[in-house]
Amino acid sequence: MDAPEQSFLREKSLAVEDQELAVGTLEDSHAAKPETDAAIQLPNKSKPDKSAVEKDREDFREAVVKTLDRLLFVHKSFDIYRGVAGLYDFGPHGRTVELNVLSLWRKCFVDEEDMMEVACTALTPEAVFNASGHVKNFTDLMVKDEVDGAFHRADHLVKSYCENRKKDPTISAENAAELDKVIAHVEDLSAEELGGVWNHCSSHEESTFSSSSPLQLDVSNFLWSKCYLRPETAQGSFCNFKDYYNLNGRKLPFAVAQVGRVFRNEISPRQGLLRTREFTLAEIEHFVHPEHKSHSKFSDVAKLEFLMFPREEQEKPGQFAKRLCLGEAVAKVRHVNSETLGYFIGRVYLFLIRLGIDKERLRFRHHLANEMAHYATDCWDAEIECSYGWIECVGIADRSDYDLRAHSEKSGHALVAQEKLAEPIEVEKLAITPEMKELGPAFKGNQKNVVEALEANLESKGEVEFYVCTLGKNVTIKKNMVSISKKMDKVSTWDFTPVVIEPSFGIGRIMYCLFEHCYSTRPSKAGDEQLIVFRFSPLVAPIKCKIFPLVKNQQFEEATKFISKELKSNGIKQDVDITGTSIGKRYARSDEIGVPFAITVDSETSVTIRERDSKDQVRVSLKEAASVVTSMAEEKMTWQDVWASFPLHSSAAADE
Amino acid sequence: MDAPEQSFLREKSLAVEDQELAVGTLEDSHAAKPETDAAIQLPNKSKPDKSAVEKDREDFREAVVKTLDRLLFVHKSFDIYRGVAGLYDFGPHGRTVELNVLSLWRKCFVDEEDMMEVACTALTPEAVFNASGHVKNFTDLMVKDEVDGAFHRADHLVKSYCENRKKDPTISAENAAELDKVIAHVEDLSAEELGGVWNHCSSHEESTFSSSSPLQLDVSNFLWSKCYLRPETAQGSFCNFKDYYNLNGRKLPFAVAQVGRVFRNEISPRQGLLRTREFTLAEIEHFVHPEHKSHSKFSDVAKLEFLMFPREEQEKPGQFAKRLCLGEAVAKVRHVNSETLGYFIGRVYLFLIRLGIDKERLRFRHHLANEMAHYATDCWDAEIECSYGWIECVGIADRSDYDLRAHSEKSGHALVAQEKLAEPIEVEKLAITPEMKELGPAFKGNQKNVVEALEANLESKGEVEFYVCTLGKNVTIKKNMVSISKKMDKVSTWDFTPVVIEPSFGIGRIMYCLFEHCYSTRPSKAGDEQLIVFRFSPLVAPIKCKIFPLVKNQQFEEATKFISKELKSNGIKQDVDITGTSIGKRYARSDEIGVPFAITVDSETSVTIRERDSKDQVRVSLKEAASVVTSMAEEKMTWQDVWASFPLHSSAAADE
Known part of the structure; x- marks a missing residue:
């Protein structure tokens, strides 16, 4: 392989690697x-x-x-x-x-x-x-670039190599067809087969890649x-x-x-x-x-x-x-x-x-x-x-x-379900009668496991050695240890292996997509900056309700405590923001973490509740505030219901 | 060391090991x-x-x-x-x-x-x-018994060795006092010190233990x-x-x-x-x-x-x-x-x-x-x-x-809180002015990290080489790259490291103890067997309510579905047992997993609710059943309230 090709392969493999950074190795997973x-x-x-x-x-x-x-x-x-x-x-x-x-x-x-x-x-x-x-x-079969120490997937490199070879105008139609075949099937190869193909490819060049070796995940x-x-x-x-x-x-x-x-x-x-x-x-x-x-x-x-x-x-x-x-x-x-x-x-x-x-x-x-x-x-x-x-x-x-079949085979435990047959049927069965006086001294207390394993090895004749997974070792059964005969057995059930339907949820991925779908911005009142709003549903929002006493005084503090305590006892995640910053800044801080409801305590007897997305507010009595928010947070009531039941509160200064 | 002593050490070490199996190595943990x-x-x-x-x-x-x-x-x-x-x-x-x-x-x-x-x-x-x-x-310093491959803790073996040595009537008072000292302090030794002591002990005997080597956890x-x-x-x-x-x-x-x-x-x-x-x-x-x-x-x-x-x-x-x-x-x-x-x-x-x-x-x-x-x-x-x-x-x-101090030191990030001083104070401070035209070419974009790290190395004079953890390598600063002067600074806050109070709950251990505390047995009605009852509180019980249609018919099935659906929508974990077994057996199965409430559907209009521990029952209308159970499961109502409000239901046959 000539030098330009080699350098192309490196370049290409890095591109593949780059692509992999973004979306690559889920083949590793299920x-x-x-x-x-x-x-x-x-x-x-x-x-x-x-x-x-x-x-x-x-x-x-x-x-x-x-x-x-x-x-x-x-x-x-x-x-x-x-x-x-x-x-x-x-x-x-x-x-x-x-x-x-x-x-x-x-x-x-x-x-x-x-x-x-x-x-x-x-x-x-x-x-x-x-x-x-x-x-x-x-x-996955990985190969290491000895120059920069990076690992690359052998199947990706093979594909790159073949695609590049195909561009050579001097290769025969036969060779091109063969390369196409490799490209089409490279992902179906076992690690061993792939290793062979890769070694073949890499032998054509002065590669900085080490020979292939499997990487355990x-x-x-x-x-x-x-x-x-x-x-x-x-x-x-x-x-x-x-x-x-x-x-x-x-x-x-x-x-x-x-x-x-x-x-x-x-x-x-x-x-x-x-x-x-x-x-x-x-x-x-x-x-x-x-x-x-x-x-x-x-x-x-x-x-x-x-x-x-x-x-x-x-x-x-x-x-x-x-x-x-x-x-x-x-x-x-x-x-x-x-x-x-x-x-x-x-x-x-x-x-x-x-x-x-x-x-x-x-x-x-x-x-x-x-x-x-x-x-x-x-x-x-x-x-x-x-x-x-x-x-x-x-x-x-x-x-x-x-999976159930694989574990049944490897563990020796039948992971099966049973079903009644419409009518019992007769089946011929091999019966193994253990000669306990022979087996006892030979296996010292483990006879039962051995006999069980033997039943799964019915074809055995004469002396036979086999592995008993429940003992973790090989045992030898001699002819005199068991007697084997045939008998007819009436069977009214049959064993079968169930199939598995598996919905598998990547919680982190769902969350990331949800974050993107809920992320939005809107200009600040002064229009000089973009404010962030996570439009989470009440169900998802990390905090359901923020409570803001408008100014610091004892009455508002008591009213705030009253609402906070009620929400807590209703199991509604809430947070009190008593910092001295303007109510507008406090709303903005609440919006950017996606809090759907904000209560502002601006009187001793009533408060306002603000809807995050429209920024509209209603006035609600102090006593009702927590239960209104609770109903909406639990999706038992909608904003439509609330708009219809409580007076709108308009405050030009609210979002300053 | 003579043979009997050696065999004693082995025996003793096994006893220690045994003890460890049961209660031992929490020292490994926090x-x-x-x-x-x-x-x-x-x-x-x-x-x-x-x-x-x-x-x-x-x-x-x-x-x-x-x-x-x-x-x-x-x-x-x-x-x-x-x-x-x-x-x-x-x-x-x-x-x-x-x-x-x-x-x-x-x-x-x-x-x-x-x-x-x-x-x-x-x-x-x-x-x-x-x-x-x-x-x-x-x-923990571990030593391996080359005979059986088992690992033993070196401190336990040293202690056993010393205790055994002390029993030798021929040893001097001085030696005995020294042995006492080792016994008293063996747990305070570092792995290295302990290794020395163990090597000293084991050199006195033909040990089957390998020399000590640390075991990574x-x-x-x-x-x-x-x-x-x-x-x-x-x-x-x-x-x-x-x-x-x-x-x-x-x-x-x-x-x-x-x-x-x-x-x-x-x-x-x-x-x-x-x-x-x-x-x-x-x-x-x-x-x-x-x-x-x-x-x-x-x-x-x-x-x-x-x-x-x-x-x-x-x-x-x-x-x-x-x-x-x-x-x-x-x-x-x-x-x-x-x-x-x-x-x-x-x-x-x-x-x-x-x-x-x-x-x-x-x-x-x-x-x-x-x-x-x-x-x-x-x-x-x-x-x-x-x-x-x-x-x-x-x-x-x-x-x-x-911990905060340790991570501050090792990471180079100050994990501190700040506090305002009652009055600002003046402090002398070294000021480092970087000569950017020298630093730029030398560190290519990383000047900022280097200067930051330098400020933490104020004593440095002339050319100095030090490790910058944010770059992951050593850098060399030459005299011409910075100028250093002293200036007075007004300071109104001070940095301090908070302390940590840590309650740490072993959930599995709490659960095991809870299982033991809730486990009880009582004789079956016939008196021929002991029935198990887990006396879980409604809060802990894995299933809050079992529903038993007394016999299979359409009316009872519908009533069962009605209650089941209501409980589900109330968020109460419930389970319907429609197996044909006797009601007594179904109660017993419910009791042994600690279900606090059992509803038996024995009519189209009303049902019974059974208290697990007393086995007493009340009769409640079909419509009220789910809400009564929900209130009790959520600890908003007690059995006392229920006994007072609903008629007792007596059925001699109930627990058969």
Whole structure:
């Protein structure tokens, strides 16, 4: 390979790396290639002739991120030590918004759908991720640039190499076709195969890249045993399936919900809240009979209409998501492969809209066949548009019986459900009768485990050695230790592996998009500056009500205390601002953290309540103030009701 | 050392290890040696002449743990893979109890005390724990037994060795005194000093122990940089102190609360929920002026009386905790060193009692001078008695200004508060005037950081090289780059480092003790078996209300749905049990998970509501049923009120 080509490869690989910073490694996680649009947008960034739209997007994003940082919604962790890329803390307002989002999530899913909420540990023994396929499938092959020490994904480099080779006018049609083939299939290769291809490519050049070596994700070594930090909560729910099934009275379907921190060893985390190394997932594992994927409450959501982007539309050039009726989409099986999957799409839509996500910037996109994770048979993403493009925020996947089957095989515990047969049937069964007087001395108290394992190895004859996972070692069974015979058995139930429908919510991503959708500015009264307003719904707002005594005196202080105490006892998050600054400045400070209601105490007997977005005010008696705000905060009353019941208060000076 | 002594050392070390399994390594964590009583009790365990009391305790514990496991309150994680010691999952009921406990915690502390709740990451860069002293102080020196591969704490082995040596009648009085000295001070030694002592001890014998080597706790190596998993949430709150202080309008005192998962590399985790490798902490960092530790609401708790165990009482033999008045204890400064610390003791007491902890089995024990963590100047533990003895569940420590000072020094960011001086004072100050035309070319855009760092290195003369943490490298400043002069400056504020009062709640431990305190049994009606009842308060109970249609028919089904829907919309966790089993069996199943209210639908117009503990029932109209249960579940109405308002329902057959 000649020098220009080599330098092109480096340049190109850096561009790929850049792109990855913004949208790249979600393939590492359970949902693959989510931000197609963003990925298409971002390489333009480095070009000097950036479009005006692009520039506006970036300016907007910068303004939002700066505000979130300044008001401590979200900020870099351990900043005094210069931070760590990909780690973010929630400050007081951000954490309260997170708790509000999770509280609505619990209400919409756990409570309304009678799910079991559980909490498994983040530390997970290696055996679990060996069985689940994470260790094999999410070990991206990485190569290191020995010049700058940066890591690059081998598949991206191979693609770049092939695309560049194709531009050589001297190569044969055959070679070009071969290169096309590599480009098309590079993402389907195993780490081993990819390593071979990469070694072939890199042998053609004087590369500064080291030879390929796999990079382990999510690894944490503890002294006591090899543990990983979970990249998803789901595996804990799968491992405990049998217990939950029993607790549910051995009935299907049922759902297990889990909210918790997960960890991903992102190579180049950027994009603030969108790609972090530690974040909160809220996941639902809905276990269902493989042949009964209908849903009893599907009719509740069947008539919903919203933006959907089916697979075949994506395959046509120039197509966009279209407003479709969910019921009709499910009816066409190729769009949504089961009612249960469709039901969750509907519920996810309702949840996100309720939070305050703009429904014109929310779409459900069907995964293309080659972008699904290794365990999924179908997947739709709830994508929300923000300044980064369309971002995957919720993945709704049919994980099939992949995980339960994998754990059954590797653990030796059958993670199955049972079903009564319409009529009992006779089956031939091998019966193993252990010779206890032989087994006892040979296995000293562990005979039971050995016999159980043996039953799963019926083909064995004569002396056989096999691994018993419950003992953690190999054992040898000799002929004299058991007697094997055939007998007929009447069977009235059959065991089957349930399938899993999994809606998985990236809470941090949803929050970031919500922040962008709620962010707005308006000119100050004097017109000399732009004031920030987060237009949060009362449900999401970190503080529901601010109370401002207009001036400092004992009567106003007492009135303020009275309202504050009542709101507290109603469970409404409130805050008193007694600083001496002007009421206008106090309103502005309240608006920028998105407080929907502001009470100004300007008399001993009555107060004003201000609506954040219109800045209009009503006058309400001191005694009623807290209950009016409480009703609106709990969405039992709207501003329309309040406008109709209380006199408008006009004060030219109010917003000064 | 002769052979018998050697074998004694091995035996003894195993006994120590055993003891550690039960109560040992909390010294690794922020609170030291908490379970003195338990530690005293447990060595007896291995003795064959166990007392009857001991035996009862163990039987009780076994019954509780078995029940928690069977009902999936708490169970071993990844059990299908034989689990990992020290990792436990919460099943549906356990997780709901945890959420209830955390919800009350937020109400009692975050909301009532206007705290800021934040969420920092669990992944923490090494620099943070270098500064905090965790890396240095919590690196227990471990030695490995090369025979069985087990790790033992070197300080325990040294102590055993010395105690055994003393029994040798031939040793001199001088030697014996020296051994006593080692025994007394072994816990105060640094890892390095201890290593020296251990090497000296072990050189006297043919040991199977390897030479000592430090064992790192909480370590997780990521590719990108060395990170630890946090063993407490506090360090994140400390690192962000300045931001929180600014957000609070630069006023003290204020408190930062954090609930999150923490990780500890326990050597030999046992004791179920009491010593785990991953668990939930709820911590409060209350930042206060070092000279103003009084508390404006102290009078709210001053009159409380409960069991306290001051330091001097513990030092007298045979003393126990005594019922003391909190206000009086605080007045005697040597008992509780500040009103703020005392205030939190009172609030912790009220919180635990409200949860349902038996107040006769709750005491506040003052730490002895030598058992406090390296950062603490005072500490009281809320200890709850359970079958393991008195267990530390909440530590209330005065961490002084240790942490903020340490992070200021190591990070170069002054984590201080400011106070106005009564009158401005003049101070002499060195003024550094940078020569920008020299600095610019030398540091290319980083001049500002360099000058800032230089100001912290005023003594420097001529050419000086120093480390600029914001650049992450050394820089060299030459004489011509700056000019230094002296000038007088008027100063009207001074900077000081706040001190931290920290109540730290081990949520899992509180829950385990609560489970033991609420566990009870009573004979079945037939008297042939003992039925389990968890006597949870409505606040804590995982399910508030069970609904039982007496028989299967459409009318009862509709009535059941009506009540279920109403309870749901009131936010009351309920569950319908439509299994065909007898009503008595359904009551028993409801009692054993601690459901306080059971509604039986035995007519179309009215239902019965059953009180779990007395098994008494009232008859209530169908329409009122949900609201009566809601009022009681929310503690707005008591059973006394209900007994007075509704007719008692007697049914001899009810509990069959």
